Amino acid sequence: xxxxxxxxxxxxxxxxxxxxxxxxxxxxxxxxxxxxxxxxxxxxxxxxxxxxxxxxxxxxxxxxxxxxxxxxxxxxxxxxxxxxxxxxxxxxxxxxxxxxxxxxxxxxxxxxxxxxxxxxxxxxxxxxxxxxxxxxxxxxxxxxxxxxxxxxxxxxxxxxxxxxxxxxxxxxxxxxxxxxxxxxxxxxxxxxxxxxxxxxxxxxxxxxxxxxxxxxxxxxxxxxxxxxxxxxxxxxxxxxxxxxxxxxxxxxxxxxxxxxxxxxxxxxxxxxxxxxxxxxxxxxxxxxxxxxxxxxxxxxxxxxxxxxxxxxxxxxxxxxxxxxxxxxxxxxxxxxxxxxxxxxxxxxxxxxxxxxxxxxxxxxxxxxxxxxxxxxxxxxxxxxxxxxxxxxxxxxxxxxxxxxxxxxxxxxxxxxxxxxxxxxxxxxxxxxxxxxxxxxxxxxxxxxxxxxxxxxxxxxxxxxxxxxxxxxxxxxxxxxxxx
Amino acid sequence: xxxxxxxxxxxxxxxxxxxxxxxxxxxxxxxxxxxxxxxxxxxxxxxxxxxxxxxxxxxxxxxxxxxxxxxxxxxxxxxxxxxxxxxxxxxx
Numbered sequence: 001x002x003x004x005x006x007x008x009x010x011x012x013x014x015x016x017x018x019x020x021x022x023x024x025x026x027x028x029x030x031x032x033x034x035x036x037x038x039x040x041x042x043x044x045x046x047x048x049x050x051x052x053x054x055x056x057x058x059x060x061x062x063x064x065x066x067x068x069x070x071x072x073x074x075x076x077x078x079x080x081x082x083x084x085x086x087x088x089x090x091x092x093x094x095x096x097x098x099x100x101x102x103x104x105x106x107x108x109x110x111x112x113x114x115x116x117x118x119x120x121x122x123x124x125x126x127x128x129x130x131x132x133x134x135x136x137x138x139x140x141x142x143x144x145x146x147x148x149x150x151x152x153x154x155x156x157x158x159x160x161x162x163x164x165x166x167x168x169x170x171x172x173x174x175x176x177x178x179x180x181x182x183x184x185x186x187x188x189x190x191x192x193x194x195x196x197x198x199x200x201x202x203x204x205x206x207x208x209x210x211x212x213x214x215x216x217x218x219x220x221x222x223x224x225x226x227x228x229x230x231x232x233x234x235x236x237x238x239x240x241x242x243x244x245x246x247x248x249x250x251x252x253x254x255x256x257x258x259x260x261x262x263x264x265x266x267x268x269x270x271x272x273x274x275x276x277x278x279x280x281x282x283x284x285x286x287x288x289x290x291x292x293x294x295x296x297x298x299x300x301x302x303x304x305x306x307x308x309x310x311x312x313x314x315x316x317x318x319x320x321x322x323x324x325x326x327x328x329x330x331x332x333x334x335x336x337x338x339x340x341x342x343x344x345x346x347x348x349x350x351x352x353x354x355x356x357x358x359x360x361x362x363x364x365x366x367x368x369x370x371x372x373x374x375x376x377x378x379x380x381x382x383x384x385x386x387x388x389x390x391x392x393x394x395x396x397x398x399x400x401x402x403x404x405x406x407x408x409x410x411x412x413x414x415x416x417x418x419x420x421x422x423x424x425x426x427x428x429x430x431x432x433x434x435x436x437x438x439x440x441x442x443x444x445x446x447x448x449x450x451x452x453x454x455x456x457x458x459x460x461x462x463x464x465x466x467x468x469x470x471x472x473x474x475x476x477x478x479x480x481x482x483x
Numbered sequence: 484x485x486x487x488x489x490x491x492x493x494x495x496x497x498x499x500x501x502x503x504x505x506x507x508x509x510x511x512x513x514x515x516x517x518x519x520x521x522x523x524x525x526x527x528x529x530x531x532x533x534x535x536x537x538x539x540x541x542x543x544x545x546x547x548x549x550x551x552x553x554x555x556x557x558x559x560x561x562x563x564x565x566x567x568x569x570x571x572x573x574x575x
Contacts, residue, residue, distance in 0.1 A: 099560060
């Protein structure tokens with residue numbers, strides 16, 4: 001088996017048995033990055049020297065017989081996660097030269113296992129987008145069709161894993177930004193329960209919605225990486241003290257009797273026919289495994305996109321007010337007559353158009369005269385969405401939906417912001433409710449573009465949805481992009 | 484959304500737009516607000532107590548001085564002098 005096609009289990013075995021060295025493994029991915037990433041543009045920063053140095057350290061640990069699950073494993077990191085000493089841009093000119101003075105908690109956890117960091121992957125600017133085309137530095141393409149977007153905002157991580165320029169990657173998901181690019185790029189991606197993974201060191205977009213998650217070629221590999229990054233962190237006031245189990249422990253268990261609900265609103269008008277048919281066929285696969293398929297309803301879906309954007313943009317307007325050009329980030333070089341002018345010019349030069357639109361929307365819905373009609377209403381809708389999920393989960397163990405209404409499309413279609421927002425319809429309720437969800441490939445359209453399905457779990461039930469996704473993957477033959 | 488509102492929001496957001504960009508942004512924001520107006524179609528009331536009653540005081544750390552980040556690291560992404568951020572001299 002070629003190194004690029006190995007899952008983590010095979011890599012661990014090969015490293016521990018000395019069949020390959022950590023250096024060889026790192027070099028194999030670094031060589032592939034050199035060969036293919038000029039076209040794919042999944043990385044903003046490739047950390048070749050660091051990767052090789054980390055591989056050397058990892059090898060010493062492997063030689064001592066002290067390897068942990070991820071020792072020597074190459075990992076790609078989305079560029080909104082702080083990595084000490086390594087440029088972290090959030091794909092924005094605002095942070096073009098920002099070098100974090102500290103590691104995010106997830107990086108400390110991964111480094112404690114001696115991973116090999118291949119580099120920082122491209123994304124939509126400040127995680128605001130669904131195509132990675134708002135990146136100021138690398139507009140990633142889809143490895144299945146380079147005329148299509150990889151999805152976003154974790155498009156760089158998704159494309160890197162899909163093109164086998166990294167075996168696993170970290171992404172972040174505020175409104176679908178792990179699941180949707182996983183769907184578009186034909187890989188698996190999981191957003192854990194809100195509060196599972198520390199947000200300390202994650203550059204904030206919307207603090208009540210952001211979560212770091214994992215992306216890989218399989219649900220099992222997503223689970224192995226997720227095991228390493230979860231856990232209570234005193235630096236994150238929203239961090240959960242919930243025990244962290246082995247998320248892969250239920251893989252292989254029978255799906256018999258598992259109740260899977262299909263909310264009818266997710267299969268209605270607005271979803272591409274091929275996507276609908278593919279996900280319904282997957283439901284039949286689960287039925288054949290002995291699962292019980294139940295229909296349910298989520299009427300609040302109609303308001304989900306507006307609820308999400310009002311909450312997310314209000315929080316973003318607040319979070320991004322820290323970028324004033326004083327302490328870090330872009331500072332204008334133009335002469336200014338006041339500090340106000342310095343701040344306004346710095347922000348206007350540093351932020352892209354989509355970021356500016358979302359800040360304007362956020363301040364609009366928080367401003368006097370509009371707060372009750374928009375922001376407070378969105379808070380009420382959030383409670384309604386949570387209640388509807390609770391009601392559905394009384395009668396089922398997990399929920400199955402399409403991950404996105406369409407397959408990946410051409411960059412021209414990203415020009416209209418409203419269409420882009422509406423395309424998040426399948427993913428945002430999960431973030432609003434703080435639930436875990438995993439997307440895995442369930443088929444391909446007539447042009448060979450991947451179609452993803454999402455399994456949404458109860459709070460802290462990542463084991464169950466990883467088990468279910470893995471059960472489907474066992475009987476599914478993926479078609480990887482030819483490279 | 485009219486131009487006056489966009490200018491007002493730009494001021495709140497500490498952003499500036501050229502005249503051309505202001506027009507384009509006003510059009511885009513109009514469409515975006517039309518989408519956001521969906522929330523007006525449903526009558527729901529926010530229960531603030533439901534969301535804000537579960538902060539457990541015993542879980543907060545004690546109010547004691549503990550090491551934080553070294554000042555040199557904090558100022559490392561800007562021009563600095565004597566552990567202070569250096570900013571352009573502006574006389575208003």
